[in-house]
């Protein structure tokens with residue numbers, strides 16, 4: 001299903017919502033953090049680089065949007081104990097979680113499976129699949145306390161239709177699609193709606209690594225795409241569950 005990126009954000013439409021975004025420091029995560037905060041949500045900005053997390057935090061505050069929370073965590077090294085602490089921090093401070101956006105990811109490398117570097121395979125699977133799985137498992141109790149919670153998994157076309165040489169990244173996105181669908185079925189009768197989202201192509205570091213010969217300027221900015229994420233967290237999008245969503249390109 002295609003989702004329009006022309007959504008007009010209304011001030012305070014996500015007021016009182018607490019939404020966790022992984023990889024909130026830059027790229028698409030940064031853009032959605034700004035828009036979610038613009039809509040009044042308190043964004044828990046999870047990322048591994050404190051410096052760029054703080055830069056994005058300052059941008060949000062300087063713009064006069066809802067003040068976010070910084071949560072430095074490296075998803076590659078994070079253990080169940082870290083996720084347990086995160087669950088406790090969220091429940092102690094907010095009592096609930098209204099949105100969980102699994103955005104962080106790495107591209108790995110372009111290589112045939114036969115030669116794929118084992119260490120990079122493990123890292124990619126850890127960050128792109130195992131971390132979202134653990135985050136989900138530990139945060140379902142907090143999402144269950146919300147009257148209307150959303151979970152969104154950032155996916156990719158290569159996680160829906162296989163492409164040679166995309167290696168661990170493509171396989172990780174297939175896993176994400178499976179995780180998203182399985183959760184949507186398991187949580188169908190609860191207040192938690194679960195969907196995956198393929199943003200197509202955006203002017204970010206990941207796209208530049210994946211397509212080094214391309215003129216990056218020809219891709220839409222993440223800021224032009226992120227209003228769609230506010231829509232997906234809004235009351236209007238409550239009907240969506242178990243969908244493989246794709247952002248519309250103008």
Ligand SMILES: NC(=O)c1ccc[n+]([C@@H]2O[C@H](COP(=O)([O-])OP(=O)(O)OC[C@H]3O[C@@H](n4cnc5c(N)ncnc54)[C@H](OP(=O)(O)O)[C@@H]3O)[C@@H](O)[C@H]2O)c1
Pocket residue numbers: 022023024025026027028029046047048049052073074075076077102103104105106127154155156157198199200201202203204205206207
């Ligand atoms: N860009 C596209 O065209 C495109 C297309 C399809 C799908 N997507 C998906 O959209 C999502 C966002 O992509 P993007 O283009 O914004 O990528 P990006 O610019 O490379 O940003 C990736 C984000 O993930 C974070 N991250 C990576 N490893 C991490 C770790 N170990 N712990 C915590 N955070 C970590 C990065 O933090 P650091 O700054 O610390 O590295 C960064 O914030 C990804 O899931 C990607 O697969 C993107």
